[in-house]
Amino acid sequence: LAAIIFDFRFTVNIYAALLFISILGTISVSTFGIFISSFGLLTRDINMLLSIAESVVFLFSGANFPVKRLPFGLNYVSQILPLSHAVSAIRLVVNGNIWYGLSLSCMEIAIGLIYFTLSILLIRFLERQARTRGNSDLY
Template sequence: MRSLIGIAGGLSWQKFLAFVLKGYTLERSYRPNFWARYIEAFTGLVFVYFLGRLFSTPPAAVAAYGVDYFTFALVGTVFSQYLNTVLRQFALGLREEMLTGTIEPLLVTVTHPSLALLGGAFWALLEGLVILALQLLAGWLLGARFLGANWPTLVITIALSLVCLSAWGIASAAFVLIFKKGDPIAWLVSGTTYIFGGVYFPVSILPRWLQVVAYALPVTHALEAIRGALLQGLSLGQLGRPLLALLAFTVVLLPVSLALFRYATHRARQDGSLAHY
């Protein structure tokens, strides 16, 4: 809890913008990689479009959402990609700081240590939202329809999903600080998302025992709530089950992940391995 209060108290608009500007400047300096992300995003969109062409009549489980298969898969694809970015970016940003040797200079500033080490992810999370919006716009131009969308509920749902997946991402970053390797947490969650998370097909078609696995993933609840708000226009009250599940994940995981990250930072400082990779 002290870590959470320290991060919240130490984050001002000036610091947030400084982290964002730093991330943008670094990424913009590698122009091929910068533009490759946008090309990749729209390549994936074309794939989903032609996949949707295979289903002129959507399966019954998809038709229950009141949309065609392209719209259903589009929402699952773009939002799962963004949530996986949230999940992975804290660890990726931290590894980048390790490789460039900038961790120790960051920690001698007046910025809270956790914020200093995790702030490098801010640009990627913001850029991910921009890419997501562009993908939805392009999908709409290709025929996807979001008639009756409940936009206020969608915004709240995305915000809660972002905080929930950030908890997993912070735990992943703690793993990197301790073991100096790619972490299994992000791999486990993101690697199972496309099978069990309801990205390309509704979770309801899975066998009962696999649905138990699916609903153990926060992404499953996030996509269910996002589709409910965007495709069916459901209100917060009508999305009570998935939103309460996300809230439960957040209440449990966020304090634990911040405590774990604080422990990892303290341990790395004590054994002198903070800048090692």
């Protein structure tokens, strides 16, 4: 859509890379959402937690401003959150560096897998706690 509005002229390879990185970013953010939403078994106000997590992800993603402008130490937070590597990879692909952008998107895959694994472990732990306590909710 942006290519039509802003009259960008890209090759098919760039469009394919952008589509691939966008899908990876979406999956990575979804696994982070699963991880955060599993805390819903611990609290009654999950909407506040989800809103804070959404704001933190978009603040540290680098989509609105470069991550390098963040204060010292906070730029390392962006490296463990989803979407930051996908945004960097998309910038690289748009600038013509397709293969480096695709290799950077492998970090997004790794972050998504880590959050997915953490969410499964947390859900299993909370399930075990609910069985031993005899209740289906932990709050």
